[in-house]
Amino acid sequence: MTTASASAPAAFPETHGREKGYDRVSVDAFLSRARAAFESGDDPMTAADVREAAFPLVRRGYAIASVDAALGRIEDAFAARERESALSGRGGVRAWVGQTRETAQVVLDRLSRPRGRRFDRVSSLRYGYRIDEVDLVTDKIARFLETDESVSVEQVRSVAFRMQRGGYREAQVDAVLDAVVEVMLAVS
Template identity: 65%
Template sequence: MVETAASPSAAPMFVEAPARARGYEKRAVDVFFAKARAAFEADEPGTLRAAEVRGIAFPLVRGGYAVGPVDAALGRIEDAFAAREREHALSRLGARAWVAETRDTAQIVLDRLTRPRGHRFDRVGILHYGYRVDEVDVVADRLSAYLATGDPVTPEQVRAVAFRMQRGGYRETQVDAVLDAVIEVMLAVG
């Protein structure tokens, strides 16, 4: 886990973004990482969940922390919380129930991803912007191969996916929810 800054004069947690670039607001990052550290050390189920770590967003400002190192640290923290959640669920549900639950989630996601190209998600109206359909469909094909046959894909690759926008594209919230579900399945199976 990354060390938190103990006081304003303490060393910063991360490197700053280059002078002309924007980075994550330092205070927001420092507060979140302190909260994550406390939750991890408390070791109480549900205090902070992997999905919450994955969904965190920080304001972009000049003079903030460089985005890449912060995102990499968030990925490691998410992995740690997911491993802990898996351990708690296995002890509470048992291995058979945990596997069945994960398999059900994977099947729901696979059913969505194997729909015909161009029809996997709802579209926004023609006057609005959504994710580029062709780019999402390429990622959907790769993820469905992962879920169906075990083709290699890592959580980091899914976290790093970014799509350009187009008028009448796929609805962002649906695509993001499926990507989150894929990551949850990946982290659940370890």
């Protein structure tokens, strides 16, 4: 006797061999919750919740790139709904633009710090993001915020940094990248 989930086709391509992917049960549960939240509007799920979703890595899991691409589209849908709601709500366009500008200015202030000092660093015994790589990416983001140089949401979402001892604190860098995505989705 087979269960419905055993006979249903996989939602995403699966990994093979030693390659790990996202735990299928966790991904399916999250996507089910996200769909229900979006369709009903009762669940307070936000674009930020989608962006922050994390899943255990397992063998024979879903291919990471495929799931991440789907999560990007879901985040875009939630962000568009949030923008529409904010624009039609109290304060309207002026409040939305003001909040977005404020967030962009906070990010820009952080990124205008000298190279090598934009984020806290971990101790020399621990690993953090490579400073030179983060500074290179944040330089490009700063130019985007200042001059509208071309940077896509997908480029920011998919950025990955190698690790180094004494590197930048990951949580701070990730928080700034999340804020950049929020600003980009707010104005798109």
